[in-house]
Amino acid sequence: MGKNLFNKVWDRHTVSQLSPTRDQLFIGQHLVHEVTSPQAFAALRERGLNVKYPDRTLATVDHIVPTENQYIRPFKDSLAEEMMVALEKNCQDFGIRFFNLDSDSQGIVHIIGPENGLTQPGMTIACGDSHTSTHGAFGAIALGIGTSQVRDVLATQTLGLDRLKVKKIFISGERQPGVYAKDIILRIITELGVMGGIGYAYEFCGPAIEALSMEERMTICNMSIEGGARVGYINPDETTFNYLRGKPFAPDGEDFDRAVRYWQSMASDPDAKYDDQFELDISTMGPMVTWGITPGQGVEINSPLPTRDTVHENEREITAKAYKHMGFEEGQPLTGQKIDVAFIGSCTNGRISDLRTAASILQGRKVADHVRALVVPGSKKVKQQAEEEGLDRIFTTSGCEWREAGCSMCLAMNPDKLRDRQLCASSSNRNFIGRQGAPKGRTLLMSPAMVAAAAVKGKVTDVRNLLPGGGK
Numbered sequence: 001m002g003k004n005l006f007n008k009v010w011d012r013h014t015v016s017q018l019s020p021t022r023d024q025l026f027i028g029q030h031l032v033h034e035v036t037s038p039q040a041f042a043a044l045r046e047r048g049l050n051v052k053y054p055d056r057t058l059a060t061v062d063h064i065v066p067t068e069n070q071y072i073r074p075f076k077d078s079l080a081e082e083m084m085v086a087l088e089k090n091c092q093d094f095g096i097r098f099f100n101l102d103s104d105s106q107g108i109v110h111i112i113g114p115e116n117g118l119t120q121p122g123m124t125i126a127c128g129d130s131h132t133s134t135h136g137a138f139g140a141i142a143l144g145i146g147t148s149q150v151r152d153v154l155a156t157q158t159l160g161l162d163r164l165k166v167k168k169i170f171i172s173g174e175r176q177p178g179v180y181a182k183d184i185i186l187r188i189i190t191e192l193g194v195m196g197g198i199g200y201a202y203e204f205c206g207p208a209i210e211a212l213s214m215e216e217r218m219t220i221c222n223m224s225i226e227g228g229a230r231v232g233y234i235n236p237d238e239t240t241f242n243y244l245r246g247k248p249f250a251p252d253g254e255d256f257d258r259a260v261r262y263w264q265s266m267a268s269d270p271d272a273k274y275d276d277q278f279e280l281d282i283s284t285m286g287p288m289v290t291w292g293i294t295p296g297q298g299v300e301i302n303s304p305l306p307t308r309d310t311v312h313e314n315e316r317e318i319t320a321k322a323y324k325h326m327g328f329e330e331g332q333p334l335t336g337q338k339i340d341v342a343f344i345g346s347c348t349n350g351r352i353s354d355l356r357t358a359a360s361i362l363q364g365r366k367v368a369d370h371v372r373a374l375v376v377p378g379s380k381k382v383k384q385q386a387e388e389e390g391l392d393r394i395f396t397t398s399g400c401e402w403r404e405a406g407c408s409m410c411l412a413m414n415p416d417k418l419r420d421r422q423l424c425a426s427s428s429n430r431n432f433i434g435r436q437g438a439p440k441g442r443t444l445l446m447s448p449a450m451v452a453a454a455a456v457k458g459k460v461t462d463v464r465n466l467l468p469g470g471g472k
Contacts, residue, residue, distance in 0.1 A: 374400065
């Protein structure tokens with residue numbers, strides 16, 4: 001019996017066995033940001049420890065930075081400024097490479113890793129952020145960790161972890177126009193539930209996954225965590241290798257060819273064993289949108305919202321809570337629901353391909369008068385490329401705000417927040433109560449194209465109606 005990628009990479013990075021189920025794993029790449037690292041560095045100082053391998057740690061700033069103007073210091077938010085100062089000092093004191101605001105490579109941690117070639121197949125990657133699963137798109141084991149574990153990686157370059165089971169997520173069928181990677185992962189989470197992946201790594205595979213670009217694959221793996229999985233990954237292939245070729249931190253020349261041979265060897269064997277399997281045919285699937293307070297509460301755009309008596313018994317309490325918070329009625333359609341804010345960005349959908357898609361919907365159209373629309377590139381490199389292509393002019397001409405790189409309205413740790421009971425069409429990854437900064441605020445997760453369509457119409461709409469030949 002062959003082995004899957006997860007177990008190949010795990011075995012290759014196991015330093016020692018701590019118990020029958022727990023191993024000490026070497027971490028090949030450690031990524032840190034300003035929010036979860038200050039206490040970890042403080043713990044090193046308290047113990048008189050150094051960072052074990054500073055060249056295997058890279059830092060950036062993303063969560064708390066303003067996106068309207070990043071260069072006025074100190075920041076208006078005193079806690080944000082405190083976090084910035086702490087990370088600047090920690091990187092200087094411990095000799096860690098830092099993509100600060102004055103760096104051309106600054107951006108959201110899960111975007112700058114791949115675009116700089118730091119994320120590579122066969123790696124173990126850790127970061128104090130739950131959406132570290134994004135990096136699994138390259139065929140890596142990528143783990144979101146807590147502050148105490150950030151401390152452990154800094155001090156030892158290892159983690160004590162229980163081995164996960166592996167669930168094969170086989171996706172077949174050809175996407176229809178208007179259906180994107182975001183729709184696929186929202187459908188998977190809706191089908192399996194937000195707890196369906198607990199104890200598992202998800203291996204995404206099948207013809208529909210193989211047809212995705214690298215940036216689309218990152219969207220899929222990014223939201224694995226929203227389905228309860230600790231890890232989500234895709235086997236590396238020519239799409240992966242072509243993306244990495246020429247990246248600043250990727251091997252080059254003969255070293256790249258040698259690396260490709262190793263990366264290919266890490267892919268799951270044809271006869272690999274799995275602990276569970278799920279199959280989905282997306283050939284007839286339409287665009288998805290969440291209606292509730294978890295990423296698993298989603299429907300296709302033209303389907304009615306579920307009634308409480310049709311959901312699983314275990315879901316009825318959270319369903320009732322969702323309807324109370326969102327103010328929607330059972331069985332109603334979401335199409336036509338008025339929105340107040342449109343947000344395009346985040347580590348899920350803040351890459352150049354996401355911005356191109358959104359721009360294609362907004363070009364020649366105007367954002368509805370009552371809608372505030374923000375477009376936030378995921379990194380400075382994405383921002384530069386978008387401006388070189390003229391996407392920024394499309395956004396501003398349509399009535400969107402064009403911002404600096406950062407996490408922005410994905411979460412309430414910077415000035416970009418909802419107010420009161422505003423309803424936001426968002427390309428981000430979480431729709432939890434209060435996630436976007438207002439206790440009564442409401443979030444609908446959807447693809448960047450769907451967000452752009454909602455911004456134009458001023459209400460939730462089927463983006464397929466705005467595609468060529470689909471009407472106005």
